[in-house]
Amino acid sequence: MKRKCKKAKWLSNEALQIAEERRQAKCEGDCERYRKLNADFQRTARRDKKAFLNEQCKQIEENNRMGRTREMGVPDHLICLLRNLYVGQEATVRTGYGTTDWFKIGKGVRQGCILSPCLFNLYAEYIMRKAGLDESQAGIKIAGRNINNLRYADDTTLMAESEEELKNLLMRVKEESAKYGLKLNIKKTKIMATGPITSWQIEGEEMEAVRDFTYLGAMITADGDSSHEIKRRLLLGRRAMTGLDSILRSRDVTLPTKVRIVKAMVFPVVMYGSESWTIKKADRRRIDAFELWCWRRLLRVPWTARRSNASILKEIRPECSLEGQIVKLRLQYFGHLMRREDSLEKTLMLGKMEGTRRRGRQRTRWLDSVFEVTSMSLTKLREVVEDRGAWRALVHGVTKSRTRLTTKQQQSSENETE
Helix, strand or coil: CCCCCCCCCCHHHHHHHHHHHHHHHHHHHHHHHEEEEEEHHHHHCCCCCCHHHHHHHHHHHHHHHHHHHHHHHHEEEEEEEEHHHHHEEECCCCCCCCCCCEECCCCCCCCCCHHHHHHHHHHHHHHHHHHCCCCCCCCEEEECCCCEEEECCCCCECCCCHHHHHHHHHHHHHHHHHHCCCCCCCHHEECCCCCCCCCEEECCEEEECCCCHHHECEEEEECCCHHHHHHHHHHHHHHHHHHHHHHHHCCCHEEEEEEHHHHHHHHHHCCHHHHCCCCCCHHHHHHHHEEEEEEEHCCCCCCCCCCCHHHHHHHCCCCHHHHHHHHHHHHHHHHHHHHHCCHHHHHHCCEECCCCCCCCCCCCCCHHHHHHHHCCCCHHHHHHHHHHHHHHHHHHHHCCCCCCCCHHHHHHHHHCCC
């Protein structure tokens, strides 16, 4: 009858077999074989114990995660489905030399799964609630509402009015994230201030202070000016236009098709995030110049050729200018926000900040461009927005009136026609 090992709870069959052979060697008095088997047993037992403890820790972490999911209001039957979805999952890596052996996955969510963003957002929301950011008085106050964080997936932005408040918020999030297995990468964290700022240190680690950073594909600057982002988008548009040279130079593609290709593959690159731009006169001229550059490149008109802009537009016949399409997107976004009952974007758009502004002329606001193109006050716009049909007609009329890039070019085109 075989004796049961006391540590059989985590020992594998391989270790138990070595232990049995070691016992036989001891009974036979084979000291050399006994020492060799004993060393093999100790090595295998340590490996099995480590694997067993890791498995137990993973199970505890999984139960804790599911418990936090339950606290966020997720029903038990959905938690059961999620647990069964992720239990025992394995993966392999495909390389240039073939695929690796299959290995188990203990943490993380599945890439490409539609549930992954929702699960991560639940986890991040739970951490933010535990950090107490909603109850904190630190932040920027707009229309009586305190705003101290903006989040999109794993991109988190913290905001405060002073360095002390910002450090307090950052340490709260850092400490609470560490409790649940998430680590804040200080080296990738940037600090941006509207005024001069000294070197920043968190727990002895230096944090980089920047004057601008890219968030969700758009450049945000310390002065809040959209001109830097507009210039950057125009450069990206030029790069996209240059990449289409082989198609635009082909004689097998008709001119209307080329125009549609530019509108579908170049203009969207430029207009990304344009709903939030505050466009000034200089920016309009840059946008108009970029559109004409695209049309001249499409028609293969060199810069030395003495052709007027009106003749170029007459040949292309664009339904609406690029600047007009940006105005259309802005008006559609404005109508969408105004029809919402309560939202963060609407508060930022209509609310006022506490304090006094600096001396000098007031800077152009985002709403000023809406008032300019519609020639209406905010009170009148509130009424028109509620009627979707009337608002859609207004947006169409404003966009249709911008068939030429500027009034001067439109007048010159009419003079040529006469």
